[in-house]
Amino acid sequence: MTVPTLMTARLILSDVLAADPVAYQRNFNNYDVIGDLADAVPWPYPPDGVLAFFETLRPEQGKSRWAWAIYLKSDPAEPIGNVDLRRVAPENRGFWLARQHWGQGYMTEAAGAVTDYAFENLGFETLILSNALGNTRSRKIKEKAGAVLLRTEPAGFVNPAYTHREVWELTKESWQSRRAKKVSGCHGE
């Protein structure tokens, strides 16, 4: 199974392993981005960090893991983020976006396309999601999607100010009923 290219109104998502690793590293290697991630990610981020990530991912990509690089349609050579789906929980989806592109709704759009793909093409019935307690940007994306908070539990993040994570469940039914309402709402306007 391959990782298909997904298109949204403003974005292109394609197999992360085809991304320019230098540009990817330039956009990822920022404490504002990495500080919010689980402490499995090294900080300071090593110069070969993205190449090491690609090599770890390669045997799983399109089999038990599906990872996309995000591009603006207006700049299809510059990978500005990632959405990563994993078959096996504790967490089925992760994402990051380059700092200079926050606040424009891009991750809601990118994660939406990947979530559709997970439910419609990969057979997921639920997605278990998580974020650091206090990472309100990531939390809001889950709330907007219709995810339900299951629990809060201790966890380590790159930014040591975070000490717990929130664990969410997004069901296929909840996601698809939100999507359907949004579509009919748009047609009704």
Ligand SMILES: CC(C)(COP(=O)(O)OP(=O)(O)OC[C@H]1O[C@@H](n2cnc3c(N)ncnc32)[C@H](O)[C@@H]1OP(=O)(O)O)[C@@H](O)C(=O)NCCC(=O)NCCS
């Ligand atoms: C979390 C993260 C991916 C959010 O990315 P983002 O693109 O800014 O997130 P959103 O898609 O929610 O957009 C943010 C805001 O843009 C606003 N926005 C502006 N223009 C918009 C548009 N055209 N369409 C939709 N929203 C728009 C929205 O109001 C939204 O805010 P709201 O949720 O309060 O309504 C980003 O901050 C990040 O990479 N953080 C570090 C890594 C991280 O935390 N990863 C997750 C670990 S669990």
